[in-house]
Amino acid sequence: MKILLMNDSSVTTVRKTHEALKGRKLIASGMFSGVFESGNPNTVLKLTACPATYYMLNDEAIKIDDIHSPKLIKNYGQVGEYLVGKNVKETNLTKPNKKLVPLFLFEVERLEKISKGPNRSLALNLTYELRRRLAGLEHGISVRGATAKILIEMANQLPQLKDVPTLLPYFEKLNNFVGSYGDAFYDIHAANLMQRSDGTIVFSDPVGSIDIYTSGHGEFKPIVSLSDVKWTDVKDRHRKEFQALINKIKPNQKALNA
Numbered sequence: 001m002k003i004l005l006m007n008d009s010s011v012t013t014v015r016k017t018h019e020a021l022k023g024r025k026l027i028a029s030g031m032f033s034g035v036f037e038s039g040n041p042n043t044v045l046k047l048t049a050c051p052a053t054y055y056m057l058n059d060e061a062i063k064i065d066d067i068h069s070p071k072l073i074k075n076y077g078q079v080g081e082y083l084v085g086k087n088v089k090e091t092n093l094t095k096p097n098k099k100l101v102p103l104f105l106f107e108v109e110r111l112e113k114i115s116k117g118p119n120r121s122l123a124l125n126l127t128y129e130l131r132r133r134l135a136g137l138e139h140g141i142s143v144r145g146a147t148a149k150i151l152i153e154m155a156n157q158l159p160q161l162k163d164v165p166t167l168l169p170y171f172e173k174l175n176n177f178v179g180s181y182g183d184a185f186y187d188i189h190a191a192n193l194m195q196r197s198d199g200t201i202v203f204s205d206p207v208g209s210i211d212i213y214t215s216g217h218g219e220f221k222p223i224v225s226l227s228d229v230k231w232t233d234v235k236d237r238h239r240k241e242f243q244a245l246i247n248k249i250k251p252n253q254k255a256l257n258a
Contacts, residue, residue: 003084003212004049006034011047014080014103020045021079021105032208043073044110047103049082052184052209054104062180068170068203076105084215099215111194111202119201122160123193129154130188147186148175164201174206183211 005011006029015021015036024036024045032050048054056064057072080103114120133150134143152175155161155168178184187208194204 001031002029003031004029004033004047004082008082010080010082010103014047014105018076018079018105020076020107021047030205032212033205038107042110043107045105045107047079047105049084049101049103050209050212051102051104052181052207053205054106055181056177056184056207057108058104058106059181062177064170064173064177066170066173067166068201069173070111070202070204071109073107073109076107078102079105084212097215099211101212101215109196111196111204114190114193114195114201119193119195119199122164122201123190125158125160126154126193127188127190129158144178144185147188148178151175167201170203174203178207181207183209185210185213 006026011034015024020038021036024038026034026036027044028035032053033046033048036045036047038045046053055062057070058075081100082103083098083100085098114123130147130150133154134146137143137146151171152168155171161167174186178186184207186206188203188206192203192205194202196202
């Protein structure tokens with residue numbers, strides 16, 4: 001479920017009044033953000049309600065500066081406010097807590113989707129193996145802490161990841177950011193892995209905000225993302241999504257165990 005809605009009045013106001021966004025076409029949108037054309041074919045504008053996403057690229061003290069992280073072109077800072085939770089209907093699964101949060105805007109390099117080839121295989125296998133290992137955690141283990149450890153282990157152990165030696169220092173920087181910015185959770189899945197024209201893999205949105213997520217959904221938490229998730233509380237919808245991922249990746253198992 002998307003938390004930042006592009007048709008919300010606060011978002012449309014920013015789109016109509018901010019000089020950088022006026023008349024810009026929406027290219028894509030995710031849970032926390034919207035991506036727009038910038039007027040430059042090599043860059044895009046990102047509007048987000050997620051402070052973790054913003055600070056990951058814009059905070060001089062803790063930002064991730066790495067070949068596998070998107071290149072920041074321009075930081076516009078806070079450009080508006082958004083009431084998280086007002087558009088989410090309360091159900092047995094979602095209990096939104098309305099909260100006014102900043103909207104941030106920045107320009108980053110334009111990336112390509114990974115549709116096929118070795119990078120697609122790497123992205124799918126990385127995602128599958130991470131979730132497989134997390135799903136095997138004993139009850140009560142911190143998912144956030146376990147994710148940090150597993151990323152380093154995979155970079156050192158899996159042949160497909162070892163073939164990209166720059167992934168290890170990137171994961172170390174990502175772990176440092178999540179550890180320093182206490183509100184961040186890992187949001188690593190295949191759709192959040194993209195690439196440059198030269199083939200370099202880029203983690204476009206590897207983190208999310210715990211505070212913004214829980215404001216939008218209340219007690220309903222995403223699978224293998226928040227530090228206090230309990231596997232007995234994972235909803236059937238997420239179990240089915242995970243099983244679908246497993247079924248999709250099964251043909252690539254040999255690559256993981258080679």
